[in-house]
Amino acid sequence: MEFMFLGTSSGVPTRHRNVSGLAIGIAGAKAWYLVDCGEGTQHRLLQTHRSLVKLAGIFITHVHGDHCFGLPGLLASAAMAGRSEPLPIIAPEPIRAFIEIAQKTTDTYIPYDIIFTPVEEPETAWRGTDMLVKTTALSHRVPSYAYTFTERYVPRNLNTQKLKERGVPAGPLWGRLQKGQDVTLDNGTEHCSDEYLLPQRSPRSIVIGGDNDTPELLSAECAGADVLVHEATYTEAVAAVVGSKHRHSSAAQVAGFAQRVGLRNLVLTHFSARYQIDAPGSASVNELEHEARAYYDGNLFLADDLAGYELDKGGNLQLKQPGLGSGRKR
Amino acid sequence: MEFMFLGTSSGVPTRHRNVSGLAIGIAGAKAWYLVDCGEGTQHRLLQTHRSLVKLAGIFITHVHGDHCFGLPGLLASAAMAGRSEPLPIIAPEPIRAFIEIAQKTTDTYIPYDIIFTPVEEPETAWRGTDMLVKTTALSHRVPSYAYTFTERYVPRNLNTQKLKERGVPAGPLWGRLQKGQDVTLDNGTEHCSDEYLLPQRSPRSIVIGGDNDTPELLSAECAGADVLVHEATYTEAVAAVVGSKHRHSSAAQVAGFAQRVGLRNLVLTHFSARYQIDAPGSASVNELEHEARAYYDGNLFLADDLAGYELDKGGNLQLKQPGLGSGRKR
Numbered sequence: 001m002e003f004m005f006l007g008t009s010s011g012v013p014t015r016h017r018n019v020s021g022l023a024i025g026i027a028g029a030k031a032w033y034l035v036d037c038g039e040g041t042q043h044r045l046l047q048t049h050r051s052l053v054k055l056a057g058i059f060i061t062h063v064h065g066d067h068c069f070g071l072p073g074l075l076a077s078a079a080m081a082g083r084s085e086p087l088p089i090i091a092p093e094p095i096r097a098f099i100e101i102a103q104k105t106t107d108t109y110i111p112y113d114i115i116f117t118p119v120e121e122p123e124t125a126w127r128g129t130d131m132l133v134k135t136t137a138l139s140h141r142v143p144s145y146a147y148t149f150t151e152r153y154v155p156r157n158l159n160t161q162k163l164k165e166r167g168v169p170a171g172p173l174w175g176r177l178q179k180g181q182d183v184t185l186d187n188g189t190e191h192c193s194d195e196y197l198l199p200q201r202s203p204r205s206i207v208i209g210g211d212n213d214t215p216e217l218l219s220a221e222c223a224g225a226d227v228l229v230h231e232a233t234y235t236e237a238v239a240a241v242v243g244s245k246h247r248h249s250s251a252a253q254v255a256g257f258a259q260r261v262g263l264r265n266l267v268l269t270h271f272s273a274r275y276q277i278d279a280p281g282s283a284s285v286n287e288l289e290h291e292a293r294a295y296y297d298g299n300l301f302l303a304d305d306l307a308g309y310e311l312d313k314g315g316n317l318q319l320k321q322p323g324l325g326s327g328r329k330r
Numbered sequence: 331m332e333f334m335f336l337g338t339s340s341g342v343p344t345r346h347r348n349v350s351g352l353a354i355g356i357a358g359a360k361a362w363y364l365v366d367c368g369e370g371t372q373h374r375l376l377q378t379h380r381s382l383v384k385l386a387g388i389f390i391t392h393v394h395g396d397h398c399f400g401l402p403g404l405l406a407s408a409a410m411a412g413r414s415e416p417l418p419i420i421a422p423e424p425i426r427a428f429i430e431i432a433q434k435t436t437d438t439y440i441p442y443d444i445i446f447t448p449v450e451e452p453e454t455a456w457r458g459t460d461m462l463v464k465t466t467a468l469s470h471r472v473p474s475y476a477y478t479f480t481e482r483y484v485p486r487n488l489n490t491q492k493l494k495e496r497g498v499p500a501g502p503l504w505g506r507l508q509k510g511q512d513v514t515l516d517n518g519t520e521h522c523s524d525e526y527l528l529p530q531r532s533p534r535s536i537v538i539g540g541d542n543d544t545p546e547l548l549s550a551e552c553a554g555a556d557v558l559v560h561e562a563t564y565t566e567a568v569a570a571v572v573g574s575k576h577r578h579s580s581a582a583q584v585a586g587f588a589q590r591v592g593l594r595n596l597v598l599t600h601f602s603a604r605y606q607i608d609a610p611g612s613a614s615v616n617e618l619e620h621e622a623r624a625y626y627d628g629n630l631f632l633a634d635d636l637a638g639y640e641l642d643k644g645g646n647l648q649l650k651q652p653g654l655g656s657g658r659k660r
Binding site for chain 2: 011012013014015018019038039040042043046047063064065066068069070072073076077080081094095097098101102104105106107108141142
């Protein structure tokens with residue numbers, strides 16, 4: 001699985017960070033999913049290989065503008081790019097009216113169907129072609145949600161050593177065995193698929209949180225997940241100054257939570273605009289990293305616009321493509 | 331007077347051009363005006379010295395998304411930047427509903443007043459502190475308008491040679507004479523302000539057009555104007571292929587019009603996304619320039635994102651700050 005940040009700033013864009021947006025999908029697949037769509041998300045996408053025609057679903061965590069003001073433009077540009085496939089949108093109910101009014105008042109023609117599912121609806125899970133997406137309610141000034149992306153199909157690998165030992169020749173027969181079919185060799189021996197299929201690994205799972213002041217609400221989700229992407233808007237010291245009315249998490253809070261639930265990979269994002277890249281005298285995300293490391297000894301990353309990550313089949317998360325702030329004073 | 335392009339692309343953003351937006355004001359003044367506000371306008375502004383707190387008015391030419399989808403985010407960011415002054419918005423009536431619903435559905439708090447004036451209302455002219463703004467109806471798929479910005483105050487210069495000849499000493503007395511006050515020197519001689527004030531020059535005037543397939547609608551406006559900024563979405567050849575249903579102007583059409591009305595300065599903008607900067611094999615805005623020059627022998631510019639222009643008191647328009655495409659293959 002892979003994901004890329006399209007924006008990592010909280011509330012307002014800065015010169016080097018856009019507001020929230022994240023592209024996620026199965027590595028190598030053309031279909032992909034978008035979590036949040038702040039203003040300028042479509043602009044960031046122009047710097048990636050992601051196509052609006054292949055976008056398989058949009059998930060909005062909550063109604064705040066820095067997470068959804070890019071929707072009208074992105075939907076219009078998808079139309080102009082020739083999209084005809086229906087587009088699922090999973091979002092808080094008010095987003096439906098926002099999209100509809102935006103289209104109506106601006107005379108925007110959308111030639112494809114938008115399949116809107118209110119995130120408030122009690123549902124088991126949303127099923128994409130290659131992903132299962134589960135919703136968890138969080139705690140913020142407005143209703144906010146996390147989306148857990150889990151891969152749907154985990155092929156079982158063949159025990160090739162056993163196949164060789166028992167004289168099953170490599171080729172189409174191996175393919176049939178992997179598909180669960182039993183085969184008979186020319187010499188008359190019968191070979192049962194189950195004997196050669198290795199145990200299925202766990203499907204990989206990535207939790208993408210919306211704005212949230214109570215990471216513990218994700219305890220159950222994170223117990224079975226490989227990665228948590230969560231806001232860490234500021235440090236404890238800043239949180240103490242701005243107060244709790246904004247209902248965000250500090251780096252210490254999220255890191256402490258990740259440590260307690262034994263999470264292997266943690267990516268912090270949604271940084272206050274006070275953390276500027278390449279701005280002399282401004283606060284630095286190094287402060288957030290420093291604070292988080294004091295509470296968490298797992299695999300920690302601080303998100304950056306256009307930074308791409310890959311989660312391998314063994315559950316290891318790696319930075320695959322450095323982001324825009326790479327090499328700059330952060 | 332000065333203006334800067336925040337976006338010069340038609341319909342969709344490209345890697346180097348954003349959708350429509352233009353900042354205009356009196357050179358050196360902090361107050362400024364915004365014409366159109368496509369998605370990402372606030373992002374472009376972060377690369378300029380313009381402050382959302384000092385924004386003195388927003389003018390929207392028509393309802394299409396590439397001219398207004400940046401409004402909700404820009405208004406929210408102005409609030410977060412601490413704006414408290416009322417903000418005038420002059421726009422087609424449907425924009426009012428778009429802004430209101432965007433704020434309501436996304437729980438956006440705007441602490442300053444928005445003074446909305448529907449552009450459809452018959453009005454003489456809108457008066458800013460330092461600008462008079464007149465509206466002219468254009469021809470497009472939806473109602474579209476041009477805004478003519480004219481400076482309100484043109485100070486009369488002093489005839490300094492005459493002052494020296496008549497022995498009026500430089501200093502505060504000159505200031506009083508320029509303000510229209512008569513003065514008496516220590517030697518008893520009386521000096522009348524009118525004797526020393528030079529004739530007032532004409533106020534400078536810049537016409538900013540919205541999308542429009544009939545430049546002739548601006549004949550009266552352009553007769554008294556120094557600059558026309560107008561869309562030239564494609565060449566005649568491309569226009570012939572895409573047909574007239576989009577109701578845009580070609581470079582030849584606008585250039586021919588400018589020549590006929592004797593316009594001194596013409597800036598073309600709103601280029602189709604087929605004209606890419608730094609994209610091998612794509613069409614080039616040089617084609618638009620080439621076509622326009624065949625019809626117009628005045629002072630011609632092709633707009634570029636973040637290109638800044640200054641119109642001096644003599645009516646000469648100059649590129650003051652090269653844009654993002656400068657030095658690239660355009």
